[in-house]
Amino acid sequence: MAAVMSVSLFTGLDKAHAQAPLNVNAAGAIMVDGQSGEVLYQKNADSLLGIASMSKMMTEYILLDSIKHGKVKWDQQYNVDELVWKISQDRSLSNVPLRRDGKYSIRELYQAMAIYSANGATIAIAETIAGSETNFVKMMNKKAQELGLKDFKFVNSTGLNNSEYKGSHPQGSGETDENVMSSRATATLAFRLINDFPEVLKTASTPKMVFREGTTDKINMENWNWMLPSLVYGYPGVDGLKTGTTDFAGYCFTGTASRDGKRFITVVQNATDGKGNGGYKARFDETRKMFDYGFTNYTKEQIVPKHYQVKGKKAIPVTKGKEDNVKVYTKSSINMLILNGDKGNYKPVLVLDKNKLNKKGELTAPVKKGEKVGYIKLVPKNGGKISFLNGKGANKTQVDVVAAQSVEKANWFVLMMRGIGGFFGDLWGSISSAVTGWF
Structure with missing residues (x-):
C-alpha cells in the first residue's frame, strides 16, 4: 500500500456534506x-x-x-x-x-x-x-x-x-x-x-x-x-x-x-405537484427547484492550486543521486463545484507511490523532471464522502504529484567516496561510543 500523509490547506469549521434542503415531489x-x-x-x-x-x-x-x-x-x-x-x-x-x-x-x-x-x-x-x-x-x-x-x-x-x-x-x-x-x-x-x-x-x-x-x-x-x-x-x-x-x-x-x-x-x-397530481407543469416545476438550488448555492472553486507543495513534504529524499532530495509539487490544480463557503471542508491527502520508494522512503536516481511520484486526493474533513455517478468521477478530486526537477545519478567515484565516508563515519561513531563507555 502507498504511504499516506495529509495536510489541511485551509482552516475553518467543518461542514456536513449534507443532502440539499429540497422537497422534490x-x-x-x-x-x-x-x-x-x-x-x-x-x-x-x-x-x-x-x-x-x-x-x-x-x-x-x-x-x-x-x-x-x-x-x-x-x-x-x-x-x-x-x-x-x-x-x-x-x-x-x-x-x-x-x-x-x-x-x-x-x-x-x-x-x-x-x-x-x-x-x-x-x-x-x-x-x-x-x-x-x-x-x-x-x-x-x-x-x-x-x-x-x-x-x-x-x-x-x-x-x-x-x-x-x-x-x-x-x-x-x-x-x-x-x-x-x-x-x-x-x-x-x-x-x-x-x-x-x-x-x-x-x-x-x-x-x-x-x-x-x-x-x-x-x-x-x-x-x-x-x-x-x-x-x-x-x-x-x-x-x-x-x-x-x-x-x-x-x-x-x-x-x-x-x-x-x-x-x-x-x-x-x-x-407531481404539492397535491400529488402529475402533469407537464409538475415535472418542470420540480426540475426548476433543483436548478434554482444548484445555480444559487454552488460555486466552482480552486481547492488545490497548480504546483502546490505539501507542508513538511516539499521534497523527497533521493539515493544514489547527485542531489540527496528532489522537490515535488502538484502537476495541475484541482477545481470542484462546491457549496458556497464550503471550501474549508476539504483536506488534501498526499499518497506516495510505494513502488517508487525504497524501504527508507527514498526515490532512487535518476529522477526525471515531471516524473509522477504519487498524487493528492481531496477528503471531506467531516468524514463524509464525495459521491459520483461512477468511479472515474473520483479522478476529478485528485491530481498527480510530480518531481519539480531532474536528479541525475551520481557517478561511480562519488558513490564510492560516499560509501567510504559512510564506513569511516560509522567506525568513528562506534569508537566514540566505546571511548565514552570507558569513562
Missing part, C-alpha cells in the same frame, strides 16, 4: 454536476422506475456512436416498413406521420426523435442500425452495461408501453412491459450522452422545427422540453434533454442547463 430524483458527475442531490435514486420516452437518450447515444464509427451516415435513406408506418400514423402518440412508400434521411428521423419524441422515427432508426428493433433492444441493454448503468431494463427503443405496439413489440418481452431505469442510471446515461456527444445539445435545444418543410407532409414540431428559454416554462441556460410520459412512468424529465461556467443534470420520475 417525485418518485425518484437526482441532480449532478454535469462536468464531473458529482451527485449533489438524490431521492430514491436507486429505485427502478418507468422512464417512458427518456429511453430515447439511449437510442440517441447508439445512433451518434454509430455515426462516429461510420456504421451509419446522416444522409442514409430509410424505406418505411409496415410496423413503422402503423406506429407513425397513431397521433395519440408523439409522432410525425411517415408515408408507407416514403424515404427519409437518418438526420431528419433523428431530429423528429430528439425534438418531437417521434416514436415511428425512433423505430426506423433502430431498424437502420440493427436490422430489427428486437436486435436493437439487445444493443441497448449491452450498451447500458458498457456505460456502467446498474439499474435498468430496455424492452423497446421508444419508451412506449409494449401494448401500444398492438402485438408487434420487440421479441423477448411481455405485452405490457415498459422500459425502466433508476434516477441514477438515467443521470449516468444523460451524463455520458452530453459529454461523449456534446453535439446532441444542438438538436435537443431546438425549440421548434418544421419536419419535411417545403412538402405537403410538413409538420410543425415543438420541443416537448418546455423549459427551453423561449418556451412556456423557459429557464435560462436550459439546452436539453428529454421528456417522457406514460401511464406507467408518470411525468418524467431529464433536464440539463449551463450557466456561469456551471452545468447541472437533473432527473425527475413520476413528478
Whole structure:
C-alpha cells in the first residue's frame, strides 16, 4: 500500500456534506454536476422506475456512436416498413406521420426523435442500425452495461408501453412491459450522452422545427422540453434533454442547463405537484427547484492550486543521486463545484507511490523532471464522502504529484567516496561510543 500523509490547506469549521434542503415531489430524483458527475442531490435514486420516452437518450447515444464509427451516415435513406408506418400514423402518440412508400434521411428521423419524441422515427432508426428493433433492444441493454448503468431494463427503443405496439413489440418481452431505469442510471446515461456527444445539445435545444418543410407532409414540431428559454416554462441556460410520459412512468424529465461556467443534470420520475397530481407543469416545476438550488448555492472553486507543495513534504529524499532530495509539487490544480463557503471542508491527502520508494522512503536516481511520484486526493474533513455517478468521477478530486526537477545519478567515484565516508563515519561513531563507555 502507498504511504499516506495529509495536510489541511485551509482552516475553518467543518461542514456536513449534507443532502440539499429540497422537497422534490417525485418518485425518484437526482441532480449532478454535469462536468464531473458529482451527485449533489438524490431521492430514491436507486429505485427502478418507468422512464417512458427518456429511453430515447439511449437510442440517441447508439445512433451518434454509430455515426462516429461510420456504421451509419446522416444522409442514409430509410424505406418505411409496415410496423413503422402503423406506429407513425397513431397521433395519440408523439409522432410525425411517415408515408408507407416514403424515404427519409437518418438526420431528419433523428431530429423528429430528439425534438418531437417521434416514436415511428425512433423505430426506423433502430431498424437502420440493427436490422430489427428486437436486435436493437439487445444493443441497448449491452450498451447500458458498457456505460456502467446498474439499474435498468430496455424492452423497446421508444419508451412506449409494449401494448401500444398492438402485438408487434420487440421479441423477448411481455405485452405490457415498459422500459425502466433508476434516477441514477438515467443521470449516468444523460451524463455520458452530453459529454461523449456534446453535439446532441444542438438538436435537443431546438425549440421548434418544421419536419419535411417545403412538402405537403410538413409538420410543425415543438420541443416537448418546455423549459427551453423561449418556451412556456423557459429557464435560462436550459439546452436539453428529454421528456417522457406514460401511464406507467408518470411525468418524467431529464433536464440539463449551463450557466456561469456551471452545468447541472437533473432527473425527475413520476413528478407531481404539492397535491400529488402529475402533469407537464409538475415535472418542470420540480426540475426548476433543483436548478434554482444548484445555480444559487454552488460555486466552482480552486481547492488545490497548480504546483502546490505539501507542508513538511516539499521534497523527497533521493539515493544514489547527485542531489540527496528532489522537490515535488502538484502537476495541475484541482477545481470542484462546491457549496458556497464550503471550501474549508476539504483536506488534501498526499499518497506516495510505494513502488517508487525504497524501504527508507527514498526515490532512487535518476529522477526525471515531471516524473509522477504519487498524487493528492481531496477528503471531506467531516468524514463524509464525495459521491459520483461512477468511479472515474473520483479522478476529478485528485491530481498527480510530480518531481519539480531532474536528479541525475551520481557517478561511480562519488558513490564510492560516499560509501567510504559512510564506513569511516560509522567506525568513528562506534569508537566514540566505546571511548565514552570507558569513562
